[in-house]
Amino acid sequence: MTATADSPLFDTVDHAASTPDTPQPWAQLGLKEDEYQRVRELLGRRPTAGELAMYSVMWSEHCSYKSSKVHLRQFGEKTDEAMRKHLMVGIGENAGVVDIGEGWAVTFKVESHNHPSFVEPYQGAATGVGGIVRDILSMGARPIAVMDQLRFGAIDHPDTPRVVHGVVSGVGGYGNCLGLPNVGGEVVFDPSYQGNPLVNALCVGVMRHEDIHLANASGSATRSSCSARAPAATASAEHRSWPPRPSTTPRRPSVPRSRSVTPSWRRCSSSAASSCSPRRS
Numbered sequence: 001m002t003a004t005a006d007s008p009l010f011d012t013v014d015h016a017a018s019t020p021d022t023p024q025p026w027a028q029l030g031l032k033e034d035e036y037q038r039v040r041e042l043l044g045r046r047p048t049a050g051e052l053a054m055y056s057v058m059w060s061e062h063c064s065y066k067s068s069k070v071h072l073r074q075f076g077e078k079t080d081e082a083m084r085k086h087l088m089v090g091i092g093e094n095a096g097v098v099d100i101g102e103g104w105a106v107t108f109k110v111e112s113h114n115h116p117s118f119v120e121p122y123q124g125a126a127t128g129v130g131g132i133v134r135d136i137l138s139m140g141a142r143p144i145a146v147m148d149q150l151r152f153g154a155i156d157h158p159d160t161p162r163v164v165h166g167v168v169s170g171v172g173g174y175g176n177c178l179g180l181p182n183v184g185g186e187v188v189f190d191p192s193y194q195g196n197p198l199v200n201a202l203c204v205g206v207m208r209h210e211d212i213h214l215a216n217a218s219g220s221a222t223r224s225s226c227s228a229r230a231p232a233a234t235a236s237a238e239h240r241s242w243p244p245r246p247s248t249t250p251r252r253p254s255v256p257r258s259r260s261v262t263p264s265w266r267r268c269s270s271s272a273a274s275s276c277s278p279r280r281s
Contacts, residue, residue, distance in 0.1 A: 011049040020046050029056035062115070094135040094215050095205075103209050107141045110202045117199040121166020125199050126174040132203040133178060140213040141205030146175050148185035148201050153194030160189070163197055171201065 016022075026036040029052065039047050039055050047055060061067055076091045084090070088105055089097035095109035113128025129146060136143045148171055153160050175182055180203070 013045075013048060016048045016051075017045045022046065024049075024052055026052060026056070029053065030060055031056050035059060088209070089139070089212065089214070094138045095132075095141075097139060097141075097207075097212060099209070105141075105207050105209055105212070106204060107136055107139045107207060108202060108204045109135045110200055111135075113199045113201065114196060117167050117170070118163060118195065118197055121163050122170040122173070125167040125170030125201075127170075128199055128201045129171055129174040129203070132201050133174075133180070136203045136205035138213065138215065139205070139207065140211040141207035143178070143180055143203050143205045145183045145204050146171075146180050146202060147183055147204075149198070150185065150187045150200075151193045151198035152187070152189050153197065154191040155189040157191075157194060159194075167197065167199055171199075 024036075024046065026039075027033075031039075031052075035055075039052070043051070057063060059066065065072060073091075086099040087096070088099050089095070089107070095107045097105050097107045100106050109132045111128055111132045113124050113131070115124075117124030117128065129148075133143050133146070150167060152164055152167075171182070
C-alpha cells in the first residue's frame with residue numbers, strides 16, 4: 001500500500017478533519033445512523049478509522065448494555081438506606097463490595113458472555129469466567145469461588161451439543177486452571193435460546209476493608225499503558241492455514257500415580273460447598 005496526499009497510509013485526525021464526506025462502514029460495525037451522527041457531534045468531525053472501530057466496540061450491546069441499562073439502573077434506583085447499610089462499593093465499579101463484619105468484606109460480580117459463547121463456545125465461556133475473576137482481582141480481593149447459570153437451545157437440536165460441550169469445557173478450563181471451585185449453577189434447555197444461549201458467570205472474593213481498590217485515577221499528567229504478548233511464530237503460521245495443524249507445544253507431564261488428583265466432577269458431586277475443595281491422596 002502506497003500513501004498519497006489524498007489517501008495517506010493512516011487515517012489521522014488531520015486527514016479526517018479535511019475529508020468530512022468520506023464514506024465510513026459504521027453500519028457494518030454495528031452502529032446505528034443516529035449513533036454515528038452522535039460520534040461526529042462529539043468529535044466535531046468524522047471519526048478516523050481507528051476511532052470508529054473503538055466507538056463501535058464501546059457502544060455495542062456487549063460493552064455498554066445500551067438496550068438493557070434502562071432496566072439495570074433500577075438496581076440503584078430502588079434501593080433504600082436499609083439495603084445500603086452494609087454496602088461499601090456499589091454500581092459504577094468493577095464489582096460490588098459488602099461489609100461482613102470484623103474488618104472483612106465480600107465482593108462479587110456477575111457477567112454475561114452470551115453471543116460470544118455461541119460463536120466460539122469454549123473461548124466465549126472461558127473469557128466470561130476470566131472477565132469476572134479479573135474484576136474481583138481488580139477490587140483488591142482474593143477470588144474463592146465461581147458459579148454459572150446456563151441457558152441453551154432445544155436439547156434435541158443438532159447444534160446444541162456443539163454449544164453445550166464447548167461452554168461447559170470453557171467454564172471448567174478457565175476456573176480449574178485457577179484452582180477456583182465451581183460451587184453451584186443451573187442449566188435449562190429451551191428452543192427460545194437456540195441462536196442466543198445465555199452464559200452468566202459469577203465470581204465471589206474476600207478482602208480486608210483496607211485493601212479495596214477503585215477504578216479511578218486523579219491528578220494531572222496521569223499515564224496509562226497497554227501491553228500485549230507478541231504471538232508465537234507457530235501460532236501465526238497456524239492461523240494462515242485451515243484446518244489448523246496439531247499443536248507442537250509439549251504437554252505437561254502427568255501427575256504421578258502416588259499423587260493422583262481427585263477429578264473435579266467427583267469433588268463437586270456433593271451439594272456441600274466444602275466438597276469442592278481439592279483433595280489429594
